Amino acid sequence: MSKKKFSIKIKKPKKSLMCPVGYHVVKAHPRVCKNGTKTWVDEHIRKNRAKYRMFLSENLNYLYWNNKITFKKLNAIKGFPGYHELDSIISFWTTYWFGKYKVKIDPLLVKTIIAIESSFNPKADPKSAKSSAYGLMQVVNKTRNDLRNPKEKSVSPDFLSVTRKDLEDPVLNIAVGVRWLRVKYFAYKRKKGNHTYNMVKGYYSFNKSGDEYAKKVFDLYNKSK
Secondary structure, three states: OOOOOOOOOOOOOOHHHOOOOOEEEEOOEEEEOOOOOEEEEOOEEEEOOOOOEEEEHHHHHHHHHOOOOOOOOOOOOOOOOOOHHHHHHHHHHHHHHHHOOOOOOOHHHHHHHHHHHHOOOOOOOOOOOOOOOEOOOOEOHHHHHHHOOOOOOOOOOEEEEOOOHHHHOHHHHHHHHHHHHHHHHHHOOOOOOOHHHHHHHHHHOOOHHHHHHHHHHHHHHHHHO
16 A cells, blocks of 8 residues: 655756855845945845855756756556655755766665655654654754864865755755765765665664664665665
């Protein structure tokens, strides 16, 4: 029997609200000059001052909505509706974050993680009251904080900053979730065992509960191929 089907809204932002990496959008706002004169600042794009590379929500949306790649339709995850509106988003971010390192991660595996984490509910709250997890890939506050912290060597060179509200957008949630998977992939690459398995295990917890989680993900993944 299929699971409940959630409504997933994927909306392209206005061009003025997107910009390339290295820049940020300054929203229209009132400004008071030193002499007391009130003026209005129009929406515009400005170059970042930080020396390190930071991906903001406007950059992530720009990358996805301006890509020209055509991706194949992914299988439905066994027991769930197809949710094919997410397929190109999943495939894009899997390719973008892992491709330049020549690491091949099957987008269907990421889709399986989404099924396990949130059952495809874009506004899924954490299963535990102690958790801050949110959205499709159940991104927690610590993950967001680590991804934007230039002192986190495991995140370099691609830092990322989004708000919790941003996580309701499937494009942004999956961008963050897959970026965190890349952190886990390289963090556990030197450990024994399959690198991809260790990545999935680490996405949850690198202990016994992480093993149980990874086995659950791979079992559903193999059934969905």
